[in-house]
Amino acid sequence: MTAGNRPAGEPVLEVKDLGVRYGELVALEAVSWSVAAGELLGIIGPNGAGKSSCYDAVTAMVKRQGRVHLRGEDVTDVPAHRLPERGLKRAFQQNAFFHDLSVLDNMLAVMHDTAGSSLSTSILTPWRASQRRAASVEQARMTLERFGVGSEYHERLPTAIPYGTQRMLSVALAFGGGAQVLMLDEPGAGLGGEDMERLTQLLLTLKRDGLAMIVIEHHMDLIMAVADRIVVLDQGRCIAIGTPAEVQRDRAVLEAYLGRAA
Numbered sequence: 001m002t003a004g005n006r007p008a009g010e011p012v013l014e015v016k017d018l019g020v021r022y023g024e025l026v027a028l029e030a031v032s033w034s035v036a037a038g039e040l041l042g043i044i045g046p047n048g049a050g051k052s053s054c055y056d057a058v059t060a061m062v063k064r065q066g067r068v069h070l071r072g073e074d075v076t077d078v079p080a081h082r083l084p085e086r087g088l089k090r091a092f093q094q095n096a097f098f099h100d101l102s103v104l105d106n107m108l109a110v111m112h113d114t115a116g117s118s119l120s121t122s123i124l125t126p127w128r129a130s131q132r133r134a135a136s137v138e139q140a141r142m143t144l145e146r147f148g149v150g151s152e153y154h155e156r157l158p159t160a161i162p163y164g165t166q167r168m169l170s171v172a173l174a175f176g177g178g179a180q181v182l183m184l185d186e187p188g189a190g191l192g193g194e195d196m197e198r199l200t201q202l203l204l205t206l207k208r209d210g211l212a213m214i215v216i217e218h219h220m221d222l223i224m225a226v227a228d229r230i231v232v233l234d235q236g237r238c239i240a241i242g243t244p245a246e247v248q249r250d251r252a253v254l255e256a257y258l259g260r261a262a
Helices: 051-058 103-110 119-124 126-146 163-175 193-208 220-226 244-249 251-261
Strands: 011-022 025-036 040-044 065-070 088-091 181-185 212-216 229-234 237-242
Touching: 011 051, 011 212, 025 040, 025 051, 025 065, 025 212, 025 229, 025 237, 040 051, 040 220, 051 181, 051 212, 088 163, 103 126, 103 163, 126 163, 163 181, 163 193, 193 212, 193 220, 220 244, 229 244, 229 251, 237 244, 237 251, 244 251
Parallel strands: 040 212, 040 229, 088 181, 181 212
Antiparallel strands: 011 025, 011 065, 229 237
16 A cells, blocks of 8 residues: 555545445445545546446445445444535535525524524523524535635525536535534536635635545546545556545556546
8 A cells, every 4th residue: 555545644534345236336435535624535437437336335225235434433324414514525416405595594594503503592582592593504504615605695695696617606505504524425516717726726725624524526636636645446446545646646547537538
């Protein structure tokens, strides 16, 4: 194992021998990787390589083999809807918003664990509920700003803001009130120019803030610029794992993926 195959610190998320089968079709076979705090792990591969199946397996969205550990705890049997409260969160490839709510209210909705007030609090101490609401609104605004969604968009509907900002909003909504691990599926889809640069800088900033991230991405320039290590999948198997420089030199990768795209 080379230095490029090891995370910088203790793994926050570690998966071992993940496998997914759809009938006779093997979508993923014996895939293992880990990611540490402040590290971005990229996952690349040709269409149909098993990238989305890998994400679905990690987050218990499909029946799978293998084990998943979060901060050293085995969470293999934790259902998908209970993983976010443990700090494992993901964004999907398509933008997902509450279309009838403003950008700010979308953010408040995904921060419900900290934004809500109990019925008894609202009735018996309404001033406390009001204070908590005001604090939650401020936190939501600060989170949106942190993720590149400016205040000029907060009162608009998500569909009424620029597409590049919608992509940033999707990342913010996935993060919600906080995350230990954030999994992103093609965050650069449809982006270019200044929007791509904004996304690049956001991912680098989140790394510096200590967030562990896993990113599926087809934009090679983006993933090579932000990833510390890259997992390369092909036909459901991991054919390489290493630093961007190591992956770019790997013959199997060049034959299976990068060479095809050239």
